[in-house]
Amino acid sequence: xxxxxxxxxxxxxxxxxxxxxxxxxxxxxxxxxxxxxxxxxxxxxxxxxxxxxxxxxxxxxxxxxxxxxxxxxxxxxxxxxxxxxxxxxxxxxxxxxxxxxxxxxxxxxxxxxxxxxxxxxxxxxxxxxxxxxxxxxxxxxxxxxxxxxxxxxxxxxxxxxxxxxxxxxxxxxxxxxxxxxxxxxxxxxxxxxxxxxxxxxxxxxxxxxxxxxxxxxxxxxxxxxxxxxxxxxxxxxxxxxxxxxxxxxxxxxxxxxxxxxxxxxxxxxx
Numbered sequence: 021x022x023x024x025x026x027x028x029x030x031x032x033x034x035x036x037x038x039x040x041x042x043x044x045x046x047x048x049x050x051x052x053x054x055x056x057x058x059x060x061x062x063x064x065x066x067x068x069x070x071x072x073x074x075x076x077x078x079x080x081x082x083x084x085x086x087x088x089x090x091x092x093x094x095x096x097x098x099x100x101x102x103x104x105x106x107x108x109x110x111x112x113x114x115x116x117x118x119x120x121x122x123x124x125x126x127x128x129x130x131x132x133x134x135x136x137x138x139x140x141x142x143x144x145x146x147x148x149x150x151x152x153x154x155x156x157x158x159x160x161x162x163x164x165x166x167x168x169x170x171x172x173x174x175x176x177x178x179x180x181x182x183x184x185x186x187x188x189x190x191x192x193x194x195x196x197x198x199x200x201x202x203x204x205x206x207x208x209x210x211x212x213x214x215x216x217x218x219x220x221x222x223x224x225x226x227x228x229x230x231x232x233x234x235x236x237x238x239x240x241x242x243x244x245x246x247x248x249x250x251x252x253x254x255x256x257x258x259x260x261x262x263x264x265x266x267x268x269x270x271x272x273x274x275x276x277x278x279x280x281x282x283x284x285x286x287x288x289x290x
Contacts, residue, residue, distance in 0.1 A: 044134075048142040064150070067105045071098055074218050091249050095161060099248050100217045100241045102147070102154050107179060107237060108208055110143035114187030115204045118286060119195050125286050132283060136187035140180055147176070158248060168251045175243040175254065182236055182268045188275030192282045195289050215241055239264040 074097060117135040118125060125132050151172075158164075194200040215237045224232055232238055239260050246252040254261060 042141070044138045046142075046145075048138050064153070067101060067150070071101055092161060095157060095163070096245065096249065097218055098154055098157060099245050100215075102150050103175070103179065103240045103244045104212070104215065104217055104237065105150065106143055106147040106176075107183065107240070108212075109146060110140050110183045111186060111190075111204060112208060113143065114139040114183065115190045115194050115201055117187060117191040119191070132286065133188070133279060136184060136191050139187065140183050144176075144180065154248070163248070166251060168247050168253070171254055172244075172247050175240055175247065178243075178264065178268065179240050181272060182240075185268065185270075185272030185275035188279040189271065192275075192279045192286075195282065195286055211235065211237055217241065233260055233263065234267070236264050236267050 071094070114136050117139045118132065121135055124135065155165075190200055190204055214232065214235055216232070221229070221232060221238075239257070242257070242260075243254055246254070246257075
């Protein structure tokens with residue numbers, strides 16, 4: 021009950037400071053991307069080049085692209101990577117959300133718990149632009165909006181909640197343990213190969229399927245493809261939906277607890 025009350029107070033504080041939150045998120049976005057010659061273009065160069073390389077390897081090179089039920093492989097691939105790059109960008113930058121902003125941490129009247137949210141919102145801005153490009157790709161290939169596209173905010177919110185819990189956890193620990201940064205890098209590397217981004221889950225033997233489905237990004241990536249391609253509602257995933265929110269709730273609560281316990285000591289270390 022006490023945790024629930026504190027959470028409601030946190031939500032109220034977010035609503036009260038929403039303008040400050042958005043201002044900081046936009047400033048973080050500008051600092052990250054708009055200070056170079058190419059600016060925002062850099063946010064798309066890496067994922068675009070990677071998608072092109074993977075597409076070339078499977079379609080032109082070894083010519084063994086996974087079965088996509090008649091959907092062009094590049095569309096199927098880009099749809100999954102849209103979710104993954106949001107996760108990867110937000111988590112990799114979120115791990116230093118606190119340690120890189122010591123000038124804000126030391127302000128007595130500043131709510132430090134919103135720092136990971138700022139990183140998430142900054143990554144979300146890129147994600148929204150990426151989705152716009154994805155929609156253009158779909159329209160150019162005669163895939164038009166359907167009612168299933170309305171569930172996209174649900175999957176984005178689900179991913180945002182997962183990221184918030186993970187970033188509270190890792191950003192708090194990173195203040196005291198610098199090894200957390202390479203550890204998160206390993207998590208992203210394992211998660212990249214362990215998530216069916218450019219390979220089909222149909223290739224996995226039945227006895228190992230549960231391991232893949234324990235990966236929360238499997239649910240998100242599949243959800244994005246359900247939204248744009250397969251036309252399936254999120255509640256039809258049943259147990260996968262339950263497992264995802266169990267894992268997300270665990271990390272959200274764990275991250276909040278660890279952050280609360282370590283918060284009084286941030287200023288001393290930084």
